[in-house]
Amino acid sequence: xxxxxxxxxxxxxxxxxxxxxxxxxxxxxxxxxxxxxxxxxxxxxxxxxxxxxxxxxxxxxxxxxxxxxxxxxxxxxxxxxxxxxxxxxxxxxxxxxxxxxxxxxxxxxxxxxxxxxxxxxxxxxxxxxxxxxxxxxxxxxxxxxxxxxxxxxxxxxxxxxxxxxxxxxxxxxxxxxxxxxxxxxxxxxxxxxxxxxxxxxxxxxxxxxxxxxxxxxxxxxxxxxxxxxxxxxxxxxxxxxxxxxxxxxxxxxxxxxxxxxxxxxxxxxxxxxxxxxxxxxxxxxxxxxxxxxxxxxxxxxxxxxxxxxxxxxxxxxxxxxxxxxxxxxxxxxxxxxxxxxxxxxxxxxxxxxxxxxxxxxxxxxxxxxxxxxxxxxxxxxxxxxxxxxxxxxxxxxxxxxxxxxxxxxxxxxxxxxxxxxxxxxxxxxxxxxxxxxxxxxxxxxxxxxxxxxxxxxxxxxxxxxxxxxxxxxxxxxxxxxxxxxxxx
Amino acid sequence: xxxxxxxxxxxxxxxxxxxxxxxxxxxxxxxxxxxxxxxxxxxxxxxxxxxxxxxxxxxxxxxxxxxxxxxxxxxxxxxxxxxxxxxxxxxxxxxxxxx
Numbered sequence: 001x002x003x004x005x006x007x008x009x010x011x012x013x014x015x016x017x018x019x020x021x022x023x024x025x026x027x028x029x030x031x032x033x034x035x036x037x038x039x040x041x042x043x044x045x046x047x048x049x050x051x052x053x054x055x056x057x058x059x060x061x062x063x064x065x066x067x068x069x070x071x072x073x074x075x076x077x078x079x080x081x082x083x084x085x086x087x088x089x090x091x092x093x094x095x096x097x098x099x100x101x102x103x104x105x106x107x108x109x110x111x112x113x114x115x116x117x118x119x120x121x122x123x124x125x126x127x128x129x130x131x132x133x134x135x136x137x138x139x140x141x142x143x144x145x146x147x148x149x150x151x152x153x154x155x156x157x158x159x160x161x162x163x164x165x166x167x168x169x170x171x172x173x174x175x176x177x178x179x180x181x182x183x184x185x186x187x188x189x190x191x192x193x194x195x196x197x198x199x200x201x202x203x204x205x206x207x208x209x210x211x212x213x214x215x216x217x218x219x220x221x222x223x224x225x226x227x228x229x230x231x232x233x234x235x236x237x238x239x240x241x242x243x244x245x246x247x248x249x250x251x252x253x254x255x256x257x258x259x260x261x262x263x264x265x266x267x268x269x270x271x272x273x274x275x276x277x278x279x280x281x282x283x284x285x286x287x288x289x290x291x292x293x294x295x296x297x298x299x300x301x302x303x304x305x306x307x308x309x310x311x312x313x314x315x316x317x318x319x320x321x322x323x324x325x326x327x328x329x330x331x332x333x334x335x336x337x338x339x340x341x342x343x344x345x346x347x348x349x350x351x352x353x354x355x356x357x358x359x360x361x362x363x364x365x366x367x368x369x370x371x372x373x374x375x376x377x378x379x380x381x382x383x384x385x386x387x388x389x390x391x392x393x394x395x396x397x398x399x400x401x402x403x404x405x406x407x408x409x410x411x412x413x414x415x416x417x418x419x420x421x422x423x424x425x426x427x428x429x430x431x432x433x434x435x436x437x438x439x440x441x442x443x444x445x446x447x448x449x450x451x452x453x454x455x456x457x458x459x460x461x462x463x464x465x466x467x468x469x470x471x472x473x474x475x476x477x478x479x480x481x482x483x484x485x486x487x488x
Numbered sequence: 489x490x491x492x493x494x495x496x497x498x499x500x501x502x503x504x505x506x507x508x509x510x511x512x513x514x515x516x517x518x519x520x521x522x523x524x525x526x527x528x529x530x531x532x533x534x535x536x537x538x539x540x541x542x543x544x545x546x547x548x549x550x551x552x553x554x555x556x557x558x559x560x561x562x563x564x565x566x567x568x569x570x571x572x573x574x575x576x577x578x579x580x581x582x583x584x585x586x587x
Binding site: 007008009010011012013014015016019031032033035036037038039040041042043045046047049076198201202205231237238239242 | 494497498502504505507508509510511513514515517530532544546547549550551552553554555556558559560561562563564
């Protein structure tokens with residue numbers, strides 16, 4: 001640069017390169033942030049962007065935006081960006097750091113995000129000493145939502161939810177997150193800084209850079225709490241808000257270094273990188289090498305499979321296993337499948353059920369409220385689900401005859417005592433597989449090889465596999481008999 | 489020119505990026521920034537450099553919440569550049585001065 005006097009000037013302080021050249025949040029104002037005039041976020045953003053520039057880590061930095069006014073940080077930082085659910089940045093950061101070792105993970109959180117809804121996540125991430133950096137912007141109020149009390153709101157401070165000022169009796173004392181986290185053994189660096197005047201701002205910039213640098217050196221968990229002005233919600237002009245940070249906030253939240261173990265900390269060994277996506281089926285031991293299964297796809301797809309199956313019975317009857325084998329077989333055959341089991345107290349001696357879908361086109365919802373096949377392994381299941389069966393559909397009922405009140409003319413009903421049938425081949429507990437055999441006969445689309453593979457995948461013990469195979473054959477023959485009788 | 493020493497710094501404020509918060513006015517040690525009289529396209533009275541006296545300290549840059557509203561320039565020391573030096577060293581000197 002040169003002036004009229006032919007003096008040479010060079011840019012010493014300019015927009016950091018870690019920011020995008022223009023911000024594409026809206027059509028207009030592509031060079032401005034969305035923050036209010038005098039907002040501390042812009043200042044902290046700038047410090048962070050400068051630290052990223054100076055440490056030369058822009059291409060491996062992943063920034064996690066929170067919920068709060070800074071939710072749009074990803075519009076400004078030209079780095080990897082993830083926007084986490086409210087308060088979950090430390091948990092998301094943990095996952096990113098562990099699956100992408102070598103990346104620089106920076107969580108950016110406000111006081112509502114970090115000290116209220118996300119208090120558990122930050123506590124445990126800090127306690128694990130995750131190698132991440134957390135920038136905690138504390139303005140002592142919920143600003144984005146219009147000024148409700150935050151855990152960090154000062155005693156006596158007015159907010160929309162404490163119109164007469166916060167009191168210790170009713171709302172408790174302000175939460176000191178830095179001091180709280182400093183009681184843990186793992187964090188390497190925790191400092192509280194402010195944006196109250198030039199001196200504080202300079203110190204804040206140093207702290208932010210240091211917190212990021214610790215991670216670059218692999219030292220572990222660093223957190224910088226920044227006391228930051230919110231002129232809009234505090235209802236103060238920007239300069240007055242800045243002074244309020246220094247003159248008032250700082251009395252409740254003293255500045256300083258609470259933890260510094262950077263000297264004695266040893267760089268941690270990076271975790272192993274996450275495996276490539278295509279490696280995962282092999283690692284999990286699911287059949288991916290079965291290339292022949294893929295050959296079945298075009299033929300099956302052409303048949304337009306659309307099975308909606310509800311399987312229901314007592315817990316312990318093998319309801320979930322029946323559904324799982326069906327879904328696995330469908331998956332092996334290259335169909336779209338879903339298997340949604342019921343869990344928890346439901347499967348402890350109560351009625352257990354699962355939703356299974358097999359389709360040649362993508363599945364919109366795994367829920368099956370109107371099955372085209374209902375497998376009812378006991379009477380309560382009939383009561384619960386038989387009315388929902390689609391006209392033209394099937395009920396397979398485990399009982400010699402269908403109770404009269406469930407009779408319907410618009411569906412087909414195969415009622416047999418499948419438990420007794422299973423007993424004839426060796427074990428009444430194989431009733432679920434007899435019923436699955438009948439179901440497969442009705443569905444008629446799945447190749448036997450897929451069914452065998454699914455059975456071997458879901459059932460581990462050889463003696464059961466043998467019994468289950470016989471049960472499937474029996475089920476098929478029972479269904480065939482029924483169909484022949486119907487045709488005759 | 490009767491002025492013996494040139495300003496060590498120079499300030500550029502992008503009027504359209506400024507939101508007129510005044511934090512730079514408050515932060516500037518030699519007090520060479522003021523809030524302007526006219527409104528910018530957003531309706532803010534943008535900060536303006538009074539045109540002389542900047543020391544190039546860069547404090548206004550750090551106090552300003554907008555990423556690129558302020559750019560601070562520094563006078564290149566001709567004594568340093570009179571002797572040919574490797575490019576890398578010049579760069580190093582500049583970034584050092586900015587800290």
